[in-house]
Amino acid sequence: MSGSAERIVFVHDRPGQESLLTGGTIARLRSDGAQVVVLFGADPAHTAESRELRTAMRELDVSDWRILPAASGAQSLAEAVGDVLDYVQATAVVIGTDDDNLRAAAVGAADSYHVPVFEHRRVTDAVGQLLIAIDVSAQVDQKLRAIAAYPDRWRVTDHTVRPIDPIDPIDPAEPALPAAGVQLPVAIGGTETFLRLPPAHAPTVTAPAGLFSRVLAVVFALGTGVAFGLLGTIAHQATVRLGPVTVPIGLILALAGATALLAGLRLVLGDRTIVFFCALGLLGTIFILSLRSAGGSVLVPQGLPGMVWTLGPTLVATIVLAWPRIPARPGTA
Numbered sequence: 001m002s003g004s005a006e007r008i009v010f011v012h013d014r015p016g017q018e019s020l021l022t023g024g025t026i027a028r029l030r031s032d033g034a035q036v037v038v039l040f041g042a043d044p045a046h047t048a049e050s051r052e053l054r055t056a057m058r059e060l061d062v063s064d065w066r067i068l069p070a071a072s073g074a075q076s077l078a079e080a081v082g083d084v085l086d087y088v089q090a091t092a093v094v095i096g097t098d099d100d101n102l103r104a105a106a107v108g109a110a111d112s113y114h115v116p117v118f119e120h121r122r123v124t125d126a127v128g129q130l131l132i133a134i135d136v137s138a139q140v141d142q143k144l145r146a147i148a149a150y151p152d153r154w155r156v157t158d159h160t161v162r163p164i165d166p167i168d169p170i171d172p173a174e175p176a177l178p179a180a181g182v183q184l185p186v187a188i189g190g191t192e193t194f195l196r197l198p199p200a201h202a203p204t205v206t207a208p209a210g211l212f213s214r215v216l217a218v219v220f221a222l223g224t225g226v227a228f229g230l231l232g233t234i235a236h237q238a239t240v241r242l243g244p245v246t247v248p249i250g251l252i253l254a255l256a257g258a259t260a261l262l263a264g265l266r267l268v269l270g271d272r273t274i275v276f277f278c279a280l281g282l283l284g285t286i287f288i289l290s291l292r293s294a295g296g297s298v299l300v301p302q303g304l305p306g307m308v309w310t311l312g313p314t315l316v317a318t319i320v321l322a323w324p325r326i327p328a329r330p331g332t333a
Contacts, residue, residue, distance in 0.1 A: 005091070006032075006092065007035040007037075007088050007089055007091050008035070008036050008090065008091065008092050008093075009038075009084060009085060009088065009090045009092075010022055010036065010037070010039065010095075010096065011039045011081065011093060011096070011103075011106040012040055012096045013040070013041045013097035013098060013099040013102055014043040015040055015043065015052065015056070015150070016052075016147075016150045017096055017097065018056070018060075018096065019056050019059075019146035019147045019150070020154070020161065020186075021192070022094060022096050022192060023056075023060055023146045024134065024136025024139045024140065024190075024192050025194075026038070026060045027060050027136065027139035027143060027146075028134065028135075028138070028139050030060065030061040030062065031061070031138075035064075035088065036060075036062050037062075037065070037084060037088055037090075038062055038064070038066070039065075039066055039067075039068055040065070040067045041068055041097065041099055041102045042067060048065065048066060048067050052150050053149075055146075056146040056147075056149035056150065057146075059145040060146050066084065068080050068081070068102075077105040078106075078108045081105050081109040081110075082109035085115060086113060090110075090113070090115050091115065092115060092116050092118060093109075093115050093117045093118070094117075094118045094194065095107070095118070095119045095120065096119075111199055116196065117197040118132065118197070119194060119195050120192070120193070120194055121193055121194060121195045123193055129195055131195055132196060133191045133192075134191060134193070135190060136190060136191060136192055137190030137191075140159070140188060140189075140190060144156055144159065144161075147188075159188045159189075160186070160187050161186050161187075161188060163185070217274055218277045221275070221277045221278040221281070222278065222280065224278055224281065225261075225282035225284075226281040226282070227281075228257055228258055228281075229258075229281065229282040229283070229284070229285025229289070229313075230285055230289070231254070232254030232255075232257060232282075233254075233285065233289045235253065235254055236248075236250045236254040236305055236309040237251075237301070237305055237306075238250030238251075248305055250305075251305050251308060254309060255308070255309070255316075258282060258312070259316050261278065261282070262279055262316055262320045263316075263320055265278055266321075266323065275317075275320060275321060279313075279317035279321065282317070283314055286310060286313060287310075290310060
């Protein structure tokens, strides 16, 4: 829902489902200036120019809708969906179909083009799953008008949608059961819920590759700590005179660099192990260079700057390593 830069492709098995299941989200996206394309599976009862479909699309402010050709196989159906994704440069795909072939084709095409997929799910059908709720309260009237554009399928009364039962009861005294796929009366609310699907072909990282990457990251962190410790130790005694004041510019830059390194690694990676080895390289280097060499030279002489450079990074490393993990902020739909 980030605005006009979005190009969303909705996939439904037949006209009418787009209004009932995702009409509010479509209308909200259009009100935000996003581009919306609605795809339907092959349906002999409807054409792209049918009056009902054109009326519903006009209510939802959609100008681009297409009915996919009858495909001979799953691969050709996925290619047809993929052609649309490529043409519009889609940023997301929303699926609202119960047709397994169409659903698989849409997911496969989206995965090929690295486009995220969101599937319409009712709350009662997704117990224990994290759903994304879209607020469509301002678009409810549009959604109801779009649903009402299909009078042969639904009857809209106030905010309730009742299916037109295609089966007449044999015995007038005994009501017929709804046909398969015919929904019971539903109340149209102010939210529509979706489940984000994982990539169909998510890359699998094997244990050896993961271990190698881990070791490489530790070595890199250790080396970076050593480099910062060496540079900071050499530069921490540098000063600049500003009139009567002597500014320990070297010490300030050295402490700022060490703090930025350790805190940055913790914030970006969130991994205490990597930060620990980086701190180990930094503090170990400072300790070694603070010792008197065989020739009697000292890189960290006694005095306030030397003491601050010796204790400051230690304090920073302790705080960074001990700081609790900050939970991620909840995302917005």
